[in-house]
Amino acid sequence: MKRPDDDLLDRWLxxxxxxxxxxxxEAALTALFAALPLYAPAAGFxxxxxxxxxxxxxxxxxxxxxxxxxAFLGSxxxxxxxxxxxxAAALGLPFLLTALTALLAxxxxxxxxxxxxxxxxEASGYVISGLRFGRWLAAFSRSLMTPLESPAVAAAMGACxxxxxxxxxxxxxxxxxxxxxxxxxxx
Amino acid sequence: MDERAIEAGLALRARAGSEEAFRELxxxxxxxxxxxxxxxxxxxxxxxxxxxxxxxxxxxxxxTYDPERRFGSWLFKIAHNTTIDHLRRSSPDLVSLxxxxxxxxxxxxxxxxxxxxxxxxxxxxxxLARDLDRAISALRPEYREAVVMRYQEGLSYEEISEAMSLPxxxxxxxxxxxxxxxxxxxxxxxxxxxxxxxxxx
Numbered sequence: 345m346k347r348p349d350d351d352l353l354d355r356w357l358x359x360x361x362x363x364x365x366x367x368x369x370e371a372a373l374t375a376l377f378a379a380l381p382l383y384a385p386a387a388g389f390x391x392x393x394x395x396x397x398x399x400x401x402x403x404x405x406x407x408x409x410x411x412x413x414x415a416f417l418g419s420x421x422x423x424x425x426x427x428x429x430x431x432a433a434a435l436g437l438p439f440l441l442t443a444l445t446a447l448l449a450x451x452x453x454x455x456x457x458x459x460x461x462x463x464x465x466e467a468s469g470y471v472i473s474g475l476r477f478g479r480w481l482a483a484f485s486r487s488l489m490t491p492l493e494s495p496a497v498a499a500a501m502g503a504c505x506x507x508x509x510x511x512x513x514x515x516x517x518x519x520x521x522x523x524x525x526x527x528x529x530x531x
Numbered sequence: 532m533d534e535r536a537i538e539a540g541l542a543l544r545a546r547a548g549s550e551e552a553f554r555e556l557x558x559x560x561x562x563x564x565x566x567x568x569x570x571x572x573x574x575x576x577x578x579x580x581x582x583x584x585x586x587x588x589x590x591x592x593x594x595t596y597d598p599e600r601r602f603g604s605w606l607f608k609i610a611h612n613t614t615i616d617h618l619r620r621s622s623p624d625l626v627s628l629x630x631x632x633x634x635x636x637x638x639x640x641x642x643x644x645x646x647x648x649x650x651x652x653x654x655x656x657x658x659l660a661r662d663l664d665r666a667i668s669a670l671r672p673e674y675r676e677a678v679v680m681r682y683q684e685g686l687s688y689e690e691i692s693e694a695m696s697l698p699x700x701x702x703x704x705x706x707x708x709x710x711x712x713x714x715x716x717x718x719x720x721x722x723x724x725x726x727x728x729x730x731x732x
Contacts, residue, residue, distance in 0.1 A: 353659065353717070354724045360714035361724070369710060370682075377682040380660045383566040385579045390557040393583050394550060397590040523615050523696060 604690035666716035674709035
């Protein structure tokens with residue numbers, strides 16, 4: 345028969361055998377657990393938790409971006425890219441001027457006035473629709489409130505609200521209670 | 532100042548942004564949380580990931596912690612929910628702590644032995660720990676979790692009830708039955724009182 349080096353296990357098993365003193369059995373088992381080796385995660389656990397818990401700060405990201413630009417422009421590829429970009433911009437300048445001139449010609453008052461009038465009409469339509477909906481909502485609320493002026497209806501409504509609140513509470517409890525081991529496959 | 536007040540103070544400082552306070556909380560609770568999760572999932576790697584997840588969730592939800600309550604029981608509730616959510620998602624193909632452990636980094640790889648213990652005493656305690664561990668593993672998950680919270684982490688019935696979202700009476704019944712089952716299993720494994728009756732030889 346195996347024997348432990350102390351009487352903790354004996355005390356617990358005897359207490360369980362006796363069956364009379366639950367507190368003694370509890371105390372003995374607690375003492376037995378306290379005497380046993382502990383489980384521990386691998387070293388550096390706290391550091392890993394801190395690292396995972398703290399998200400990367402935006403300041404550090406902008407610092408990285410700021411450091412990236414001079415490094416990129418200092419490299420041969422970066423310089424070549426910059427030169428090509430400047431050449432492309434110089435070549436595109438005449439086309440840009442032409443495009444801007446055409447755009448300004450299109451923005452004449454004679455062309456803009458009908459567009460502005462159309463936009464104004466559309467906006468007024470939306471405002472009128474909104475006002476109509478508001479009126480309908482007010483009428484609907486009034487029709488709902490009228491029966492509540494009667495004490496019996498108000499009491500019934502109160503009771504309904506109470507039942508709904510209780511039902512919601514019950515639902516919440518059910519959802520919380522679902523997090524128990526009944527719904528987990530035993531390994 | 533008692534431990535409870537110290538932990539609540541640390542939690543409040545961590546909530547205010549003190550990384551050092553949160554680190555201290557992790558140091559204080561890493562073993563209890565890891566032990567609880569390991570007992571439930573029975574795989575050291577998964578247990579470490581989940582324990583880390585528990586602390587990260589706690590860090591991000593520190594604003595919901597009520598300093599009137601014990602920090603440990605709040606943390607154990609997060610651990611309970613995280614473990615259940617994980618077990619629901621995962622398929623039951625996890626490594627058991629019972630067999631083939633050493634080469635796979637099982638329970639023996641994560642046990643911490645007290646310093647200054649003789650090799651014989653350490654071996655004996657190791658045997659007892661292994662058998663008790665197997666007996667705990669054989670319990671139903673809800674019994675196992677309650678046993679770890681009560682006898683290993685010293686939580687009160689009320690705190691366990693809150694952490695596991697079960698009525699107080701259910702917790703008491705779980706613990707009573709779990710203790711009886713543990714005793715039967717331990718006796719069956721050859722651990723019996725010196726003068727006790729009914730012990731197998």
